[in-house]
Amino acid sequence: MAERHPGGYRVHGRVPIGKRDPEERTGDYDEVWAPEWDEAHLKEQGERCMDCGTPTCMGGCPIGNIIPDWNDLVHRDDWKRALERLHATNNFPEFTGYNCPAPCENSCTLAKNDDPVTIKSIERAIVDRGWEEGWIEPEPPDARTDHEVAVVGSGPAGLSAAQQLNRAGHHVTVFERDDEIGGLMRYGIPDAKFAKGRIDRRVEQLRAEGISFEPSTEIGTDLPATDLDEQFDASCIAVGAQDPFDLDLQGRELEGVHVAMDYLTRANRAVADKPVDDPIDADGKSVVVLGGGDTGADCCATAHRQGAEQVVQIELLPRPADERPPDNPWPEQPQTYRKTYAVEEGAAQEFSVDTKAFEDTNGDGRVDQLRADRVEWETDASGDHEKLVIEPDLTIAADLVIIAVGFSGPQTGPFDALDLETSGQGTFVVDDDMMTSVDGVFAAGDAVSGPSLIVWAIGSGRDAARQIDQYLTGDSDLPASLETPNDPLVSR
Ligand SMILES: Cc1cc2nc3c(=O)[nH]c(=O)nc-3n(C[C@H](O)[C@H](O)[C@H](O)COP(=O)(O)OP(=O)(O)OC[C@H]3O[C@@H](n4cnc5c(N)ncnc54)[C@H](O)[C@@H]3O)c2cc1C
Ligand code: SF4
Structure with a gap:
């Protein structure tokens, strides 16, 4: 050894x-x-x-x-x-x-x-x-309970909750609005970052373990939300936080201005050879992506692959420092500049640019230019940030604009019939046991936390599964997400 x-x-x-x-x-x-x-x-x-x-x-x-x-x-x-x-x-x-x-x-x-x-x-x-x-194989439970559990949404939170609940012996059905399983990993994250075969392989494993999947089934439309309460012994709402923030600026109605998920979903469907209504293609275009985050980077990378002439990613805030600032010491997560894969591929980045309007200079109804101010940020004595215009009325060629300025929360409308309590941010409110305001209806993932990361969603799904198991049986052997397994650590 x-x-x-x-x-x-x-x-x-x-x-x-x-x-x-x-x-x-x-x-x-x-x-x-x-x-x-x-x-x-x-x-x-x-x-x-x-x-x-x-x-x-x-x-x-x-x-x-x-x-x-x-x-x-x-x-x-x-x-x-x-x-x-x-x-x-x-x-x-x-x-x-x-x-x-x-x-x-x-x-x-x-x-x-x-x-x-x-x-x-x-x-x-x-x-x-x-x-x-071949070490990863289906692990069906040794014994089954009589409990039926519905999981709504098949992103990482829904899938981890489903697998844990099934391993505890419950009968699990996953309802998914999209025609394919995977949540944002399927039609949000581009293939260039995550090959979809990796999801398919897991779905096969989950099916072989006994989980039922109902894709193309939107709870609240195809099935009433009250079914969750009335037809199942418990349910877990894991519908993500995909309601996008938009920019209510002059010219927003012009053709060629889209929110990120409308663009990425169509692009990912095209790569998967699925039918696409109203395709959005960056081929030969000057593309501007508004929003300096990772979703914006995914849009830039997708535009490059579609053959964009040029891709510019615009961020309102200043460029983060290369080194940790003194008030951001290890082991805090560093607030420093990270070069994304899209920038490596040639996307230009502009920081401290405040977009004012989308413009159609030749009157054909399509966007062809963006108007913006270059700004500088000042912090006053009380720590408030103030935006100062240092270069007004910049124009940037833009015949495709993608708005990637984040997501507000889950689409709660389909669940209105359940009258679930929601927070000021629009997320579902859960108690310490991850149960919503309706008995037996739990929630997990971005639908509770707001937009987050896959790893948090997996942990949240695992936690919800443990709470649901406990609710159904009075006890649970399923681990909580931050619980170290109770066997000796091998390395010490
Ligand atoms: C473009 C993009 C790139 C990202 N890249 C990364 C990354 O690289 N790394 C990372 O860690 N995180 C990344 N994230 C964040 C990550 O994808 C999410 O945090 C994670 O997917 C949340 O998981 P979830 O299961 O809570 O929800 P989701 O993945 O959003 O899944 C929710 C599912 O519920 C379904 N649904 C919604 N309403 C209903 C309904 N009424 N009935 C039935 N089904 C419904 C939706 O169709 C969806 O499939 C990215 C996000 C985006 C948008
Ligand atoms: S145990 Fe290893 S990986 Fe973890 S903090 Fe120490 S050096 Fe880093």
């Missing part, structure tokens, strides 16, 4: 699994990630882990992944046990191993004054290996 070098991080530098060359990858819709990784390299990366007495990486992980254990097991070439440790806290490690912004790496002790362990690459390698070796 390989002995761990006590100072592995001094011997090996941080080398994550890489990405494909930007020029090559913008020519197709395959994942940007390098398809192959090398076992010896990952073992070295695992050896960089110090197996800290207080693993701050775990504190940074929203589902309490037992990170030092898998780092050690990979280094020791025990990939199968590493996979077991991974699955102990995360139903779908490839959803996170490919997509997570890895808050754990920012919290890694090494990140204080060195480069953190490549936790995300190691996670991906373990689960890749698990699928290759």
Whole structure:
């Protein structure tokens, strides 16, 4: 068995699994990630882990992944046990191993004054290996209860809740409005970031475990929301937070101005060879994406692949600093600039630009230009930020504008008949047991937290499953998301 070098991080530098060359990858819709990784390299990366007495990486992980254990097991070439440790806290490690912004790496002790362990690459390698070796198999329950549970929404929250509840023996039906399972991972996140076969493979596993899926079924339209209360012993609403913020600016009604999900959904459907109503194509266009976040980056990357002439991503706020500001020390999540994959591929970024209007200069009803002010942000003595115009009336060529300024909350209308309590942000209010204001109706994921991350959604689905199991049976053996499994840690 390989002995761990006590100072592995001094011997090996941080080398994550890489990405494909930007020029090559913008020519197709395959994942940007390098398809192959090398076992010896990952073992070295695992050896960089110090197996800290207080693993701050775990504190940074929203589902309490037992990170030092898998780092050690990979280094020791025990990939199968590493996979077991991974699955102990995360139903779908490839959803996170490919997509997570890895808050754990920012919290890694090494990140204080060195480069953190490549936790995300190691996670991906373990689960890749698990699928290759055939170690990931359906795990149907040994015994069934008589309880029927409905899960509404098939994103990471709905899927993790469904798998946990099914493993507890309940009969689970997942209702999904879209024609395919997966939530935002299906029609939001582009194929270039996450290949859809990875979802299909899990859905096959879940079906084989006994879960029923009802796609193209919107609760509140195709089935009354009151069915959740009346036809099922319990239910979990995991409908995400996909209601977009819009920009109510002059010219918003012009053709060629769209919100991000309308663009991404159509683009992802086209890549999947699905019928698309009113396609939105960036081919040959000057594309402006409003919003400097990750959804904006996904729009830029998609536009490049469709053959856009140029892509500009505009952000109202200033560019974050390259180094942590003094009031943002480790192990807080760093508020620093991150170069996105879309910028690597040639998207131009403009910060401190305040869009004023969408314009149609030739009167054909289509947007062809954007009017904006360049601004500067000043902070006054009380900490309030003030916007000062330093360059008014800039014009930017734009014959396709994508508004990617975030999401407000879940679409609650379909659930009106249940009269569920909602928060000021429009999310569903749940109590400490994750139950909504209606007995037996629980909620999880972005529908409760507001827009978040896959890893939080998985954890929330797991927590809701445990609470539902407890509600139905009076007890539960299902783990909560931040509960370390009750078996001896292998690495200490
Ligand atoms: C473009 C984009 C890119 C992102 N990239 C990342 C990333 O790289 N990494 C990351 O960690 N996070 C990312 N996120 C965030 C992440 O996708 C979400 O936090 C996560 O998917 C939330 O999971 P969820 O299960 O709560 O909801 P969702 O994934 O939103 O799933 C909810 C599902 O419920 C369905 N639904 C809604 N209403 C009904 C109804 N009435 N009846 C039946 N079904 C219904 C919806 O169709 C949807 O399929 C991204 C988000 C976007 C928009
Ligand atoms: S904080 Fe970093 S070095 Fe310490 S146990 Fe976690 S991954 Fe290893």
